[in-house]
Amino acid sequence: MTAVLPALPLSPSRDFERYWKPDGSAQDRAPKWAKYRTDMVSEFPSPYRGQRDTLALQIGKFVEKLDGLRSEKGGPAFLGGNGALTYEYPEVKNVAISQEMGDLDQVLNEVVNLFSGAPNWGNPLTMCNVSPQGNTAAIIASMLSQVFAPNLLDGEYSWNVHRAELESAGMLGNLMGWDPLNTGAIYTYGGGGCFTYGVKYGLTRVLPNSRYQGVRTDAKIICSQQAHYAQQNATDWTGLGMDNIIQVRTDVATNQMDLIHLEEILQDLASRNIPVATVICTMGTTDANAFDPIGKVRELLDRFPNPTGFGKAILYADAVVGWSWIYFKDYDFGLNPLGFSKRILPILRKNGQALEELRHADAVGIDFHKVGWAPYVSSCFLYRNAAEFEALHRRGSDSYLQVRTPYNPMYYTLEVSRTASGAMAGWATLKYFGKEGMQAILGGILESKFYLYDLLMDQPDMVCVNPEDSGLVTLFRVYPEGIPAQEQFEKELTQPGHRDDLLKHNRLTEAVGNRLYEWFRQGKLLEGKPTPYLGISTGFRPASYNRDGTDSEAVVFALKSYPMNVAITPEIMQWVLHCVRAACEEVMATGFDAEPRAAASAEIL
Numbered sequence: 291m292t293a294v295l296p297a298l299p300l301s302p303s304r305d306f307e308r309y310w311k312p313d314g315s316a317q318d319r320a321p322k323w324a325k326y327r328t329d330m331v332s333e334f335p336s337p338y339r340g341q342r343d344t345l346a347l348q349i350g351k352f353v354e355k356l357d358g359l360r361s362e363k364g365g366p367a368f369l370g371g372n373g374a375l376t377y378e379y380p381e382v383k384n385v386a387i388s389q390e391m392g393d394l395d396q397v398l399n400e401v402v403n404l405f406s407g408a409p410n411w412g413n414p415l416t417m418c419n420v421s422p423q424g425n426t427a428a429i430i431a432s433m434l435s436q437v438f439a440p441n442l443l444d445g446e447y448s449w450n451v452h453r454a455e456l457e458s459a460g461m462l463g464n465l466m467g468w469d470p471l472n473t474g475a476i477y478t479y480g481g482g483g484c485f486t487y488g489v490k491y492g493l494t495r496v497l498p499n500s501r502y503q504g505v506r507t508d509a510k511i512i513c514s515q516q517a518h519y520a521q522q523n524a525t526d527w528t529g530l531g532m533d534n535i536i537q538v539r540t541d542v543a544t545n546q547m548d549l550i551h552l553e554e555i556l557q558d559l560a561s562r563n564i565p566v567a568t569v570i571c572t573m574g575t576t577d578a579n580a581f582d583p584i585g586k587v588r589e590l591l592d593r594f595p596n597p598t599g600f601g602k603a604i605l606y607a608d609a610v611v612g613w614s615w616i617y618f619k620d621y622d623f624g625l626n627p628l629g630f631s632k633r634i635l636p637i638l639r640k641n642g643q644a645l646e647e648l649r650h651a652d653a654v655g656i657d658f659h660k661v662g663w664a665p666y667v668s669s670c671f672l673y674r675n676a677a678e679f680e681a682l683h684r685r686g687s688d689s690y691l692q693v694r695t696p697y698n699p700m701y702y703t704l705e706v707s708r709t710a711s712g713a714m715a716g717w718a719t720l721k722y723f724g725k726e727g728m729q730a731i732l733g734g735i736l737e738s739k740f741y742l743y744d745l746l747m748d749q750p751d752m753v754c755v756n757p758e759d760s761g762l763v764t765l766f767r768v769y770p771e772g773i774p775a776q777e778q779f780e781k782e783l784t785q786p787g788h789r790d791d792l793l794k795h796n797r798l799t800e801a802v803g804n805r806l807y808e809w810f811r812q813g814k815l816l817e818g819k820p821t822p823y824l825g826i827s828t829g830f831r832p833a834s835y836n837r838d839g840t841d842s843e844a845v846v847f848a849l850k851s852y853p854m855n856v857a858i859t860p861e862i863m864q865w866v867l868h869c870v871r872a873a874c875e876e877v878m879a880t881g882f883d884a885e886p887r888a889a890a891s892a893e894i895l
């Protein structure tokens with residue numbers, strides 16, 4: 291039987307029908323809002339196939355314009371023709387929304403302009419930090435996820451896109467040597483976010499009442515002196531408090547967590563009935579690439595369980611920067627199928643073995659936007675026991691959002707709505723690189739780092755100051771002409787009698803680094819070519835007579851090369867040293883700041 295709908299009462303809303311032409315656009319006499327809407331409809335992405343699609347057209351046009359910001363081959367390491375900052379602070383904030391609706395092309399042109407002067411991570415002259423150019427698969431995957439905006443909060447709003455997160459869990463779980471079916475993955479806001487998840491996991495497990503009654507026990511977070519300062523964000527924002535961090539001493543030679551000191555700390559806490567929430571092993575520090583002995587830390591933790599009434603402490607591995615060395619845990623070093631040089635094979639093996647121990651962790655932080663060549667922000671918090679983690683952090687019941695699929699992380703994630711762009715970037719990277727692609731890119735960068743090291747060994751006025759490090763970073767100092775760098779540095783590092791020299795040459799190093807930065811920003815040409823974009827480390831280690839760091843000035847400054855870039859060639863590395871020498875000569879000629887200055891404590895990334 292067909293139901294007859296009662297006629298609607300005539301009301302002002304009937305006008306609404308009269309605003310539109312048959313094609314859906316506004317009539318001439320329609321109000322202004324309807325005309326705006328007509329413009330928008332043609333400029334929003336088309337809902338259907340086969341129509342003139344503004345989105346595809348505009349993306350093509352504006353990606354091309356964006357690409358136009360890259361320099362010609364051999365050009366400077368920033369985008370656009372000008373490296374200057376285009377605003378004054380805080381005056382830049384003196385701006386209001388315009389009255390009229392904007393013009394799409396004009397807004398997008400302004401978007402492109404915002405990139406002017408930004409670092410071009412893809413330029414081979416860029417080697418300032420662990421910031422890679424994203425790989426094409428990851429950039430596109432991440433961009434595409436914006437078009438249809440799947441929401442990873444639950445399955446209903448992301449549907450099959452959720453495979454990116456679930457299969458990341460599987461692929462990475464397998465890589466760790468865990469059971470892939472019980473591995474969980476949550477893509478979140480950076481390595482700092484992963485760290486926060488690691489701390490929270492510990493609080494939830496160790497202090498069972500804390501989820502409802504708050505953190506009322508001063509449970510401890512234990513990490514090494516070299517651990518990342520994200521320890522502060524995580525303890526502060528979870529409400530545990532930064533005073534509950536205990537730092538374990540590190541070995542001067544290896545930068546690793548000192549197990550004897552850790553044991554003392556655990557013993558002391560146990561004797562006072564104080565629980566440990568999370569122990570953090572840094573599996574690759576940002577610059578020195580030091581790995582904590584996580585297998586041994588696990589043994590110690592098992593020997594010192596928390597007092598009764600408290601859950602078992604979480605072992606979190608902050609591997610956000612070092613994780614990809616795990617790709618070498620089962621490389622065939624005898625056969626060496628990728629043909630790496632003899633000199634890097636032992637380092638690849640050592641790094642692979644250190645990371646093989648990640649299997650002991652309860653959870654691991656992984657940044658694809660660092661040594662994973664993916665765009666921001668694509669950090670993955672990976673946990674070994676998904677059933678436990680997800681039950682422990684469970685909020686609410688199924689009834690407050692209908693459950694349409696088996697996987698609905700909103701019940702236990704920190705975020706509510708969650709973009710798919712990070713998961714897409716990470717997943718596409720895993721799929722695209724495979725094992726050998728990742729090994730090739732990582733090993734290849736280690737080869738270029740050692741090429742730079744060899745070059746440095748040939749320069750009498752320069753010295754590499756981190757020759758033992760197994761990571762991608764080269765730290766080096768340049769000295770005035772005529773000073774034998776190696777010998778001089780040896781004295782500055784070890785002899786209190788050379789403290790003044792150490793400080794003076796720290797200032798020289800900083801001045802050279804700053805001069806190089808100015809040159810990079812100005813787009814200065816030396817012999818017709820642009821100069822490199824390097825980093826500066828203000829105090830990556832104390833002098834050896836200042837092990838505990840009590841003398842804040844007796845630390846080693848260095849220029850930093852972090853070559854994350856796959857376009858780097860031998861010529862580029864030679865050019866870098868040429869420019870460093872030129873900058874040193876100029877600084878010596880013009881003089882440099884003679885005031886001593888304390889070391890900056892935190893690096894940015």
Ligand SMILES: *Cc1c(COP(=O)(O)O)cnc(C)c1O
Pocket residue numbers: 479480481482483485518520572574575576608610611657669895
């Ligand atoms: C970079 C870094 C972090 C912070 O990660 P983000 O992705 O920048 O939030 C934490 N720990 C280590 C060891 C890092 O290198």
